Amino acid sequence: MPPRRSHKKSRAGCRRCKSRKIKCDEVHPRCGNCLKHGVPCDFEHPELTESLNIPDTPGSFGAPSPSFSNLSSGFSPAPGPSVAARTLLTICRNPDPPAFSAASKNNRLMELKLLHHYTTMTCKTLTICDPSAENIWRDTVPSLAFSGNSFLVDALLSVSALHLRAISPHDQQLVQASHAYMASTLSDYGSNLSKGINASNAEALFLTAALIAFQSTASRIFVRDNGGDVKSRSNQYTLPLSWFHAFQGVKAVVASSWQWLRNSGIVVPIIQGQPALNLNLSSQESTYFANLLVGLDGELESLESDPASHMLTRQAYQHAVAVLNWAHKIPLSGAPMVFLATVSRRYVELLQARRPRALAILACFFGLLKCLDGVWWLRGVARREVLGIVHMFDPDDQVWWPRLQWPLRVVLHDGDVIPPEVWGADWEAESVLLDQANRQNGGGFINHIEMLSQMFAAMQNLPPGLPADTVNYAYSGAEQLISAQLVMARQEHGFSNGSRAGND
Structure with a gap:
């Protein structure tokens, strides 16, 4: 009888593999099994390594409360009926539903505590520079949630709990x-x-998507790092790709349900509160972050043999840098956060592949967030993320190391106000130009969303059976087309690429 094949036990596997009783290859930052099934891995998300177990049934507000001692971070995909639904569901993986125990006095008190904190404190922090939307988040959104939208209620309670965690970080409950x-x-x-999505649930789904994106962003402040240990930081740093997935999910919900949202008294004011997106996509003009595009042609020649992929990669980089240039002028308006939702899917793919150019652009995005360090859910994020990204580069790299100096200089600057010579622009002067551009633009984000929704409608008519890559490329290509159309629209209404605040 032949000897039995030796078997090495996996003792440091991820929690998902352990719960499924399968061998984990223990590859960081995402094990092979989780990568294969397209689900999050707690190697990639260290904030999920609390001693939590998976629950079994979905909950609802007014029903028994979640049993806080029986939780997990396991996720499984949920199929959708259309291109738009598939896009949304691949962005937000559906977790195995949580188990609920009999309602207890402690859990009821916790829900009351969270709801009170949300309506008195958290709702005021969901907007950066638009106080007019505060009443909507405080009064209108909870009322809508209590009208049979249990997932929206749970989203409010989750974000409120996260806010309280920032105040009492050691409270395990x-x-x-x-x-x-x-x-x-x-x-x-x-x-x-x-x-x-339909007329009855479109508003609630949009608001829930927005709160999921907010929660995904705020959760990052609780991720443990390794202090100043450069070697440990570079080995264990994980890119916050969940930020992009969550914000792209908001964009997908809006675009696919705009026919119902365009007249919403809840959604439209929230969207109009965002700064008008005015991008300069001209390659003929020098911009502040133009150095991030230097050498792009040679790189594409060596890495992108397929003409279609070559074009999409070029457009993805150009569009991402254009958003940086726009947000750099008006950072206090909250414009940097728009980067997460407006970049193309191709750019996110380049980040996943850890292309140096994509990482350098990401470092500059986090550098922009330094001016929002006073916001509780972004506090300390800029410094930690920029240092984590920078340590992925070799200091002797003469190509990329010089281009990382701006985000490094900004995040290491002490003081609440970053002087123009460090930042590279005068915020006060630019804010006046922003107001002028917003008045001329009128619709702010509305025009962008109108065209995005038209693109989603067209995708519904794509022939069935298309490969996933084809659909994704169609999505990315359409996004770039929308940006080009916005450029032409701005020019037709008197904006020139040479203007500082009216660039598109």
């Missing part, structure tokens, strides 16, 4: 509550998306 309510949110949210 708040840690468990934030995970429990977000797991419940994602489960019910994904289920509703798979059934399709």
Whole structure:
């Protein structure tokens, strides 16, 4: 009888592999099994390594509360009925639903505590520079949530728990509550998306998507790092790709449901509160971050043999840098956060591949967030993320190291106000030009969304059976086309690429 084949046990595997009782290859930052199934891995998301277990049934507000001692970070995809729904569901993976125990006095008190904190404190922090939307988040959104939208209620409670965690970071009950309510949110949210967006649920799904994006961003402040240890930081740093997935999810929800949202008294004011997107996509003009595009042609010649991929990669980089240039002029308006939703899917793919150019652009994006360090859910993020990205580069790299000096200089600057000589622009002067551009632009983000929704409608008519890459490329290409159309529209209405605030 032949000897038995030796078997090496996986003792440091991820929690998902352990729960499924399969061998984990222990590859960081994402094990092979999780990568194969397209699900998050707790190697990639260290904030999910709390001692939590997976629950079993979805919850609802007014029903028994989540059992905070029975949670997990396991995720599984939920199929959708259309191109738009598939796009949304691949962005937000649907977790196994959480289990609920019999309602207890402690859990009811926790829900009351979270709801009170949301309506008195958290709602004021969901907008950066648009106080007019505060009443909507405080009064209108909870009222809509209580009208049978349990996933929206859970999203409010989750974000409130996260805010309280920032105040009391060692409160384990708040840690468990934030995970429990977000797991419940994602489960019910994904289920509703798979059934399709309609007039009755479009507003609630948009608001939930926005809160999921907010939660994804705010969760990053609780990620543990390794202090000043350069070697440890470079080995264990993980890119915050969940930020992009969450914000791209908001964009997908808006675009696919705009026929119902365009007249919403809840959604439209929130969208109009965003600064008008005025991008300069001209390659003939020098811009502040133009050095991030230097050498692009040679790089594409060596890395992109397929003409279609070559074009999409070029457009992805040019569009991302254009957003940086726009946000750099008006950072206090919250414009830097728009980067997450407006960059193309191709750019996110380049980040996943850890292309140096994509990483350098990301470092500059986080450098822009330094001016928002006073916002609780962004506090310390700029410094930690820029240092993490920079340590992925060799200091002797003469090509990319010089281009990382601006984000490094900005995040290492002490003081609440960054002087123009460090930042590279005068915020006060630019804010006046922003006001002028917004008045001339009128619709702010509305025009952009109108064209994005038209693109989603066209994708609904794509022939069935197309490969996933074809659909994704169609999505990315259409996004770039929208940007080009906006350029022409601005020029037709008197904007010139030479103007400082009216560039598109």
